[in-house]
Amino acid sequence: MSIISNSIIKRGDKLTSSQLNAEFTSVNTGFPMNKNNLANESLDLPVFDTNNTSGKSGIILKQMDMYTNGSSATAYANTATTYPFTSGTVIHTETVLYTCEQNDMLRIYWNLSLQTFGDSSTYPIGSAGDKALCWVFLLEWQLSSGGAWTQVPNQGNVITSLPPTGLYGNNVLLLYGCSLESHVNTYYQSPSPSDVHLYVPKHNNYGQWYYKVPSAQTIYGLRIRCMGLYAPQYVGTNNAIVLLIAPSGSTTHYVTVDKSELGFIQMRDR
Amino acid sequence: MSITFPKTWTSGEKLSASDVQSNMDAMLVKQQKLGASDLDIGNKFYNTNHIVQGEYNAVTNVVSNVSGVFGGQNSGGFYSKSTFITRWQSGINTPTIPQAHYIPYTSFTLDLHRPSNVFFQWWLCCSTETDGDGTQGDGIVFVYLDNPNIKLGIGHRLPEQPNASTADSFLDGTYHSNGFYMQQFSGEQLNYGIGLSGTSTAGRNRIISWGVSIEVFYL
Numbered sequence: 001m002s003i004i005s006n007s008i009i010k011r012g013d014k015l016t017s018s019q020l021n022a023e024f025t026s027v028n029t030g031f032p033m034n035k036n037n038l039a040n041e042s043l044d045l046p047v048f049d050t051n052n053t054s055g056k057s058g059i060i061l062k063q064m065d066m067y068t069n070g071s072s073a074t075a076y077a078n079t080a081t082t083y084p085f086t087s088g089t090v091i092h093t094e095t096v097l098y099t100c101e102q103n104d105m106l107r108i109y110w111n112l113s114l115q116t117f118g119d120s121s122t123y124p125i126g127s128a129g130d131k132a133l134c135w136v137f138l139l140e141w142q143l144s145s146g147g148a149w150t151q152v153p154n155q156g157n158v159i160t161s162l163p164p165t166g167l168y169g170n171n172v173l174l175l176y177g178c179s180l181e182s183h184v185n186t187y188y189q190s191p192s193p194s195d196v197h198l199y200v201p202k203h204n205n206y207g208q209w210y211y212k213v214p215s216a217q218t219i220y221g222l223r224i225r226c227m228g229l230y231a232p233q234y235v236g237t238n239n240a241i242v243l244l245i246a247p248s249g250s251t252t253h254y255v256t257v258d259k260s261e262l263g264f265i266q267m268r269d270r
Numbered sequence: 271m272s273i274t275f276p277k278t279w280t281s282g283e284k285l286s287a288s289d290v291q292s293n294m295d296a297m298l299v300k301q302q303k304l305g306a307s308d309l310d311i312g313n314k315f316y317n318t319n320h321i322v323q324g325e326y327n328a329v330t331n332v333v334s335n336v337s338g339v340f341g342g343q344n345s346g347g348f349y350s351k352s353t354f355i356t357r358w359q360s361g362i363n364t365p366t367i368p369q370a371h372y373i374p375y376t377s378f379t380l381d382l383h384r385p386s387n388v389f390f391q392w393w394l395c396c397s398t399e400t401d402g403d404g405t406q407g408d409g410i411v412f413v414y415l416d417n418p419n420i421k422l423g424i425g426h427r428l429p430e431q432p433n434a435s436t437a438d439s440f441l442d443g444t445y446h447s448n449g450f451y452m453q454q455f456s457g458e459q460l461n462y463g464i465g466l467s468g469t470s471t472a473g474r475n476r477i478i479s480w481g482v483s484i485e486v487f488y489l
Binding site: 017042064 | 272273275278279280281282283285293297304307308309310311313314315316320321322336337338383384385386387389391406408423424425426427428429432435436437441442445447448449450451452454455456486487488489
């Protein structure tokens with residue numbers, strides 16, 4: 001610890017040149033100052049380098065933005081029989097510019113206002129998985145200006161081949177960057193026809209994705225894309241969601257999103 | 271870097287006030303202009319023990335820290351602290367814009383002392399049995415800031431059980447909802463409310479379990 005003692009010259013001493021010189025030069029034992037000089041101090045908000053207009057000083061919070069989209073978009077059930085299938089519908093796109101350093105924490109959230117439509121007879125109603133038909137809302141990003149859109153880390157492409165079945169979809173362990181939305185509530189109610197299909201009035205969907213950035217990167221775009229219809233199925237050795245194929249030309253089953261919100265938070269790891 | 275003193279005395283030399291003053295001034299200059307070499311910058315000076323301790327409110331479950339304000343509330347389980355929206359409060363019988371009301375329990379009252387960014391989240395599970403009025407209504411949940419009738423963000427809908435349904439309301443009148451809202455404040459906000467409000471065209475949206483959380487960042 002750096003301490004200046006001022007103890008060489010004592011009251012009543014005869015003042016000598018050596019003592020006097022030593023008294024001054026002893027001040028230099030105070031350098032360099034270290035953590036012990038501040039051991040008993042405390043830090044409160046005024047000493048931090050805060051931002052004058054927001055909480056985004058970069059000490060903890062780097063970015064927090066919320067984007068709203070009021071444009072309606074409709075996604076129809078896939079009818080293509082071969083890869084790459086129907087490409088789905090982009091629900092929400094934002095052009096952004098976020099510079100991320102290694103170990104930054106990303107938190108992305110989305111709210112959707114939507115409604116699903118269909119009937120009680122057109123495939124994939126009647127398929128083995130029709131008790132749990134769902135739409136997938138994928139979070140995708142753009143890591144170069146105007147470049148390709150890709151799924152975020154830990155989110156797989158949901159038209160991945162699932163051997164050995166010839167089916168397409170993805171393992172549920174690679175669904176961290178998406179939200180699923182039930183297409184129809186199906187329940188048993190006697191007498192025949194035993195299955196009742198209830199399409200829910202307008203409601204909402206919510207998703208979130210967290211990520212610790214492993215190395216510096218810049219994000220140029222964020223978007224939500226919808227694909228469907230999917231059903232859960234045990235494939236090979238994994239639980240998966242599997243893309244189903246509606247009849248050619250069919251537009252019976254679809255989902256309409258009339259509003260969406262996308263939220264982005266970037267925080268320092270420590 | 272240490273101080274270079276302009277005066278070094280020799281034995282028998284007369285002590286002058288100006289020489290003492292010169293050395294004192296050298297200390298003064300250093301004290302007023304410390305450089306990087308005067309500090310042990312290779313090691314951390316501060317750790318979390320130096321940060322002023324936060325203040326925790328055990329009733330609201332909110333902690334106010336140097337870094338911001340953080341907290342949450344939840345219902346504690348099915349029916350232990352239920353809440354609601356109803357058309358009887360929304361004034362739907364007067365065909366104007368429905369009046370939004372606080373959804374009981376789901377709000378925070380905050381004292382924000384600095385420019386900040388606020389992140390509010392919620393989840394809820396709601397059961398809405400048919401009210402027999404011949405229409406299928408719904409409750410709509412909003413986020414409000416300070417005024418419950420300021421309906422922010424997407425309205426999150428809680429549909430009523432269909433009128434013709436013979437199923438139990440827990441089968442086709444029960445939905446979950448999640449949502450978030452972000453807000454930036456450029457200055458101090460005292461006694462400021464943020465939470466959920468709602469309107470309804472259903473007799474009773476029974477919110478049987480729920481949770482809300484708040485994150486306010488100053489830094």
